[in-house]
Amino acid sequence: MPGNMSKEDGPGRSASLTFTIDNILNLKQRDGPRAQPDSGWKNEFQHRGESAAPPTTGSSPGTHGAHGTEDEKDDKRQKHAQTHAETKALVKKKTRTIFSKRQIFQLEATFDMKRYLSSSERACLASSLQLTETQVKIWFQNRRNKLKRQLSTDMEGPLANEHFTDAGKNVQFQTFYKDSSLMGGCLLPMPFPVLYPTANAAPYIYFSNTGKYLGLFDTD
Amino acid sequence: MPGNMSKEDGPGRSASLTFTIDNILNLKQRDGPRAQPDSGWKNEFQHRGESAAPPTTGSSPGTHGAHGTEDEKDDKRQKHAQTHAETKALVKKKTRTIFSKRQIFQLEATFDMKRYLSSSERACLASSLQLTETQVKIWFQNRRNKLKRQLSTDMEGPLANEHFTDAGKNVQFQTFYKDSSLMGGCLLPMPFPVLYPTANAAPYIYFSNTGKYLGLFDTD
DNA sequence: TGAAGTGCTCCCCTCTTGA
């Protein structure tokens, strides 16, 4: 088994190999393991193309045992399913959590707006729904899959997929991209304003990190 | 030994375990293994938040043995380094490729514009520079690392990193985000226009994929 | 010095399982 064992993103959640009865009884309550995998993941240098919200990542991990909202009945239903599983099996036996109507609704609404969540959005949504980030992540994954299946069965065109899922994205974003002479004419986002003090006036490029100026044509 | 052995993105490149002399002599020329790992990656459903260029991925992988541009001397220098290594070692012995001045320049200029490349940008840049995508990827990785080291040594403030690297991004992009009532007030990108035919007028949300309308307040 | 190697984590995808 050379892989990485399905990742399990946290100390408690979905650790299907070394779990104990304590894990099942105490930690699988959607309350315990909210703590971020790394909390401050690598958010100084790591921006996988999204650069969304400010680092809300790690929003008070251990302090939400008092969820006094209006839909506790749903939460109770959810907890009941797990308790049922515990009573019956206690070991192994995937516990299939049943999400509440409110959770499903908000997940569905968010999914209808975005097919993919950034890590901060995921954290925010998870915290707002009292779910773990992994649960939100898996839900979106399964939801994407479901949509894909639906599309490929309903309309039996093979081009139905790309027609439907992300058609609007490029249409909306393409105005923020320009054809760059650097990079061989690849599409690049509009340059960030600070970095090119003389780029518009003279054929020079300023490397802000090294402090060097380089001419575009055979200087150096 | 677990782990995934550094991925090696293609049949020939950086496969340090099962290489043969033929690999060294024929394939390590920055020409052979340009072919995409999957070519049609998963670009129907996979948009990791960038949604940049159209699928230029897979731009004629096997047909660039005739690079007749103006900087063949640089290419010769690059090839020379490898030939040197082959003559000396022939087995093992990491070959340290020397990038040409033109390549370094364009990489550096692109890096100054973006710290991270999308897969299509990487493909485009690699093709334009006659490098493999892995080389471009690794170059950007090493470059990021170098910048990080420079920053942490030069200015000995711990906040120097996030001050410098991605400060402009949020400033530029934050106008495209809005505070959403869904998702518990998380920052969301502006909704894609097609999906909400009645969202602005009435408190209903239309699930385009299922064809259902759902009211925002306790309908259902 | 810097391209590449190693190891680890994360996310995504596909397929499968079982409550």
Added chain:
DNA sequence: TCAAGAGGGGAGCACTTCA
């Protein structure tokens, strides 16, 4: 039915290696 498990791939990071 659908949340979650399992396996496999890509990418990023830190750290190291060695022409």
